[in-house]
Amino acid sequence: MKKIVFALLRYSGLPVFFREVIQRNKISVLVFHDIDPETAERSFAYLSKHYNFISLDEMITAIQKKDPGKIPKKAMVVTFDDGHVKNHDLLPVLKKYQVPVTIFLCSGIVDTGKHFWFLEKMDKKTLRHLKRIPNEDRISLLQARGFHSEEEHHDVQALSLNQIAEMTPWASMQSHTVSHPILSNCKDGESKWEITESKIALEKKLKNPINAIAYPNGNFTKREINFAKEAGYLCGLTVNPGFNSIQSDPFKLRRLDPNDTQNINELIVKSSGIQSLLRLF
Numbered sequence: 371m372k373k374i375v376f377a378l379l380r381y382s383g384l385p386v387f388f389r390e391v392i393q394r395n396k397i398s399v400l401v402f403h404d405i406d407p408e409t410a411e412r413s414f415a416y417l418s419k420h421y422n423f424i425s426l427d428e429m430i431t432a433i434q435k436k437d438p439g440k441i442p443k444k445a446m447v448v449t450f451d452d453g454h455v456k457n458h459d460l461l462p463v464l465k466k467y468q469v470p471v472t473i474f475l476c477s478g479i480v481d482t483g484k485h486f487w488f489l490e491k492m493d494k495k496t497l498r499h500l501k502r503i504p505n506e507d508r509i510s511l512l513q514a515r516g517f518h519s520e521e522e523h524h525d526v527q528a529l530s531l532n533q534i535a536e537m538t539p540w541a542s543m544q545s546h547t548v549s550h551p552i553l554s555n556c557k558d559g560e561s562k563w564e565i566t567e568s569k570i571a572l573e574k575k576l577k578n579p580i581n582a583i584a585y586p587n588g589n590f591t592k593r594e595i596n597f598a599k600e601a602g603y604l605c606g607l608t609v610n611p612g613f614n615s616i617q618s619d620p621f622k623l624r625r626l627d628p629n630d631t632q633n634i635n636e637l638i639v640k641s642s643g644i645q646s647l648l649r650l651f
């Protein structure tokens with residue numbers, strides 16, 4: 371059913387209308403997580419034909435200067451959250467389609483055998499609950515289920531420093547906090563530490579400036595924006611749907627989420643932003 375809806379939407383002409391009229395003079399930012407190389411091949415083959423990829427840095431410079439400068443029409447920034455180990459397999463596709471991506475890493479998980487808590491086996495209801503409760507309750511509940519954030523595993527989930535070195539300069543590595551808590555559920559000190567420490571630790575590990583943070587799960591409040599500014603970040607990325615322009619608040623950048631779909635029609639519809647604007651589903 372969902373497949374038919376996306377096929378109908380794709381051929382309705384709405385994605386073309388959105389792209390040529392609304393996205394034309396905006397900057398669209400996509401968020402992926404853990405797609406496979408075949409999905410990446412299909413997705414970037416399409417996107418590279420219909421959009422003009424720019425880097426997050428180019429977008430930030432344009433916003434800071436309030437000058438579109440060399441920003442092309444139908445500009446698109448591609449981001450990946452979490453730093454999943456399989457992101458490394460996408461390197462040939464990124465090179466082939468010249469996609470300058472930004473990957474947001476958790477400084478406490480990258481280059482270790484530690485696991486992402488949200489990838490633990492659990493039903494959707496439990497995951498939703500964990501995302502809503504105070505951070506200390508989330509940690510205790512996960513511990514009661516046998517998940518310990520510091521435990522090292524053989525099946526590695528996060529990128530290693532060697533893989534990251536190979537991916538540079540195709541991928542810019544930026545911050546996704548230390549341990550991926552829901553920042554808005556954290557106490558002041560925890561939130562500040564997650565934001566500040568991840569920048570310091572990643573700069574030390576990668577020897578590159580860290581100037582962007584993607585709020586885990588897209589959750590942030592004014593407090594997180596203030597902490598990010600104090601820490602010296604230049605921008606913050608949300609998962610609030612919509613488009614960006616040089617007038618955008620750099621700490622509330624919007625992203626479109628194709629939901630790591632393998633369905634090209636769904637990718638086309640979601641990348642055009644119609645779903646988020648019409649709130650169809």
Ligand SMILES: [Zn+2]
Pocket residue numbers: 451452546550586587
């Ligand atoms: Zn994340």
